[in-house]
Amino acid sequence: MRREVPLVLTAIVGLTMIISHFIPPLNMLKDLFEDWFFIIAAFAIYLGILNLIRINADKVYKKRSDWPFGVVVILGFLLITIPGLFFSGGRSFSDLGTPFYYLYDHVYYPLSATMFALLAFFVASASYRAFRARNVEATMLLVAAFILMLGRVPIGDMITAWLPEGYRMGNAADWIMDFPQTAGQRAIMIGIALGVVSSALRVILGLERAMGGE
Amino acid sequence: MAISALIILILAASPLAAQEPPTTEGVALEPQGPPPAPPTNVVAKDNPNDKGGIINITWERSADDGVGANDVTGYEILKSKEKDGVYEYIGGAAPGATFFSDSNVRNKVNYFYKVRAVSPFGSSESLPSVAASSRVQWFNFSRLTLFLLSAIIALAIFYFISKAKGGRQLYIRRIAGLEAVDDAVGRATEMGRKIFFIPGIMDMDSMQTIAGVTILGRVARLAAEYEAKLEVPVSRSLVMVTCREVVKEAYLNAGRPDAYNDNMVYYLTDDQFGYAAALDGLFLRERPAAVFLQGQFYAESLILAETANSVGSIQIAGTAMPSQLPFFVAACDYTLIGEELFAASAYLSKDPKLLGSLKGQDLGKFIFLLVILVGVLFITLNSLVGLNLPNLAKIF
Numbered sequence: 001m002r003r004e005v006p007l008v009l010t011a012i013v014g015l016t017m018i019i020s021h022f023i024p025p026l027n028m029l030k031d032l033f034e035d036w037f038f039i040i041a042a043f044a045i046y047l048g049i050l051n052l053i054r055i056n057a058d059k060v061y062k063k064r065s066d067w068p069f070g071v072v073v074i075l076g077f078l079l080i081t082i083p084g085l086f087f088s089g090g091r092s093f094s095d096l097g098t099p100f101y102y103l104y105d106h107v108y109y110p111l112s113a114t115m116f117a118l119l120a121f122f123v124a125s126a127s128y129r130a131f132r133a134r135n136v137e138a139t140m141l142l143v144a145a146f147i148l149m150l151g152r153v154p155i156g157d158m159i160t161a162w163l164p165e166g167y168r169m170g171n172a173a174d175w176i177m178d179f180p181q182t183a184g185q186r187a188i189m190i191g192i193a194l195g196v197v198s199s200a201l202r203v204i205l206g207l208e209r210a211m212g213g214e
Numbered sequence: 215m216a217i218s219a220l221i222i223l224i225l226a227a228s229p230l231a232a233q234e235p236p237t238t239e240g241v242a243l244e245p246q247g248p249p250p251a252p253p254t255n256v257v258a259k260d261n262p263n264d265k266g267g268i269i270n271i272t273w274e275r276s277a278d279d280g281v282g283a284n285d286v287t288g289y290e291i292l293k294s295k296e297k298d299g300v301y302e303y304i305g306g307a308a309p310g311a312t313f314f315s316d317s318n319v320r321n322k323v324n325y326f327y328k329v330r331a332v333s334p335f336g337s338s339e340s341l342p343s344v345a346a347s348s349r350v351q352w353f354n355f356s357r358l359t360l361f362l363l364s365a366i367i368a369l370a371i372f373y374f375i376s377k378a379k380g381g382r383q384l385y386i387r388r389i390a391g392l393e394a395v396d397d398a399v400g401r402a403t404e405m406g407r408k409i410f411f412i413p414g415i416m417d418m419d420s421m422q423t424i425a426g427v428t429i430l431g432r433v434a435r436l437a438a439e440y441e442a443k444l445e446v447p448v449s450r451s452l453v454m455v456t457c458r459e460v461v462k463e464a465y466l467n468a469g470r471p472d473a474y475n476d477n478m479v480y481y482l483t484d485d486q487f488g489y490a491a492a493l494d495g496l497f498l499r500e501r502p503a504a505v506f507l508q509g510q511f512y513a514e515s516l517i518l519a520e521t522a523n524s525v526g527s528i529q530i531a532g533t534a535m536p537s538q539l540p541f542f543v544a545a546c547d548y549t550l551i552g553e554e555l556f557a558a559s560a561y562l563s564k565d566p567k568l569l570g571s572l573k574g575q576d577l578g579k580f581i582f583l584l585v586i587l588v589g590v591l592f593i594t595l596n597s598l599v600g601l602n603l604p605n606l607a608k609i610f
Contacts, residue, residue: 190582
């Protein structure tokens with residue numbers, strides 16, 4: 001029973017979601033199941049929080065390696081949770097001027113932006129490795145990237161101004177984006193769509209062992 | 215000419231010109247002029263392919279819409295249950311609009327609609343529409359092609375699964391990224407370092423997360439067999455619960471339930487960049503031998519892949535996010551591209567039933583290829599030879 005009940009539930013919900021895509025009156029069931037998912041996920045967040053606190057408290061208590069990071073996690077959690085719950089002065093925690101909003105605006109937001117900004121450096125280092133002309137494919141990638149990067153800035157058109165209109169760097173970059181890139185991306189998208197159908201059927205039919213199947 | 219212009223300028227600048235408009239008994243006079251021409255050809259129809267409850271109203275714009283001083287400032291939509299009854303205002307539309315959707319109707323009840331054009335000089339109503347009622351549609355015909363294609367692909371998958379069950383050998387092409395899973399786990403065992411499995415940043419309602427978790431089952435089983443150390447830091451609570459079950463069962467199936475503990479799978483944060491920062495820290499401190507990035511990723515993909523690369527981890531990534539695939543290809547040792555992510559569990563398990571589903575998927579790909587080729591052929595013939603096959607070309 002422990003195995004069968006989840007499989008039957010998965011099959012019922014999965015089939016309902018598929019059928020409701022084609023039968024409009026069943027849309028309400030689809031909406032209902034989606035609401036249930038969000039409710040369960042909302043409850044489950046407490047499991048995550050408890051796990052986070054328990055693991056880090058245990059690490060600090062037992063002075064395991066890197067235990068100071070555990071202290072930072074717990075303090076960070078309390079620092080953002082307590083003002084949000086108790087020091088909003090009767091206003092919503094996300095209102096302008098509340099301590100929570102202050103922390104969001106002056107701590108969380110800059111930290112997130114910093115992480116995101118790191119991407120620029122990682123793009124540079126990854127591109128450097130990817131664009132080394134080790135074989136035919138990598139050389140093609142290098143040439144395409146070279147044209148594309150130059151074609152996206154004014155100097156690309158400037159240095160190819162002697163060519164007829166339509167054959168300059170900007171046009172070549174547009175051509176790469178419009179044809180080879182779009183064709184490749186669409187091929188991947190078709191494969192993904194078929195993969196999703198096949199994978200979903202395996203889960204619904206209870207064939208996926210990792211998802212409770214036989 | 216110059217004199218008349220001068221007179222106009224003087225008049226415009228005179229105190230008389232700056233006065234308020236003339237009033238009668240203190241009330242400002244309305245601008246005078248004929249009302250705008252009414253909208254015409256008002257048509258009300260049931261919204262197609264839905265569960266009812268919506269009627270769409272279309273009309274032809276007033277002749278004064280967008281013209282001169284009597285320019286229409288908007289349209290008012292009026293509704294009544296009787297043709298000659300009292301019409302109630304139900305909503306407005308901007309000038310130039312020719313469409314309104316009434317979502318406050320009961321199924322199988324007849325309604326009549328009028329559209330009123332409004333301008334600064336007044337308003338004028340159209341003739342009423344013919345009666346319209348909304349109805350439940352039991353099939354969404356706008357999705358018929360999708361339904362047929364899905365049905366064909368699903369039938370093909372069922373067919374090949376049944377064939378595989380019957381013992382037929384199916385050829386599946388070699389996927390380098392999946393062949394490397396054993397090597398990656400073995401490497402971690404030899405080096406005595408950890409394996410990190412990252413199942414993406416989305417929840418269990420994402421098919422990519424589910425695909426990632428199925429791969430985790432295989433990796434966990436190998437880790438249990440090789441006695442390698444596995445860690446699964448996750449960004450969603452439901453994913454944590456599911457991954458725990460999967461890892462636990464994998465260790466049980468490998469005959470090593472003693473090696474499993476709940477702390478192998480732990481929650482970090484739901485926040486995208488908070489999660490990326492925590493993982494970067496883990497990678498740098500633990501220097502894992504192998505990192506699996508399998509699931510749905512966004513901008514954090516390259517941050518994670520490059521950091522793991524910098525500490526010398528072997529990386530096997532897989533995602534169905536086309537925008538993140540180039541990052542993984544550039545930064546990881548192996549990448550499962552799109553459909554390969556979904557094929558992974560079947561490929562790794564070598565279970566004939568699962569492999570049968572991959573074969574069905576291949577047939578689907580063949581059908582798509584055929585449809586694309588025929589579509590290209592029709593459109594090329596249309597443009598080159600002038601062969602008039604517009605409808606067929608449109609279908610494709």
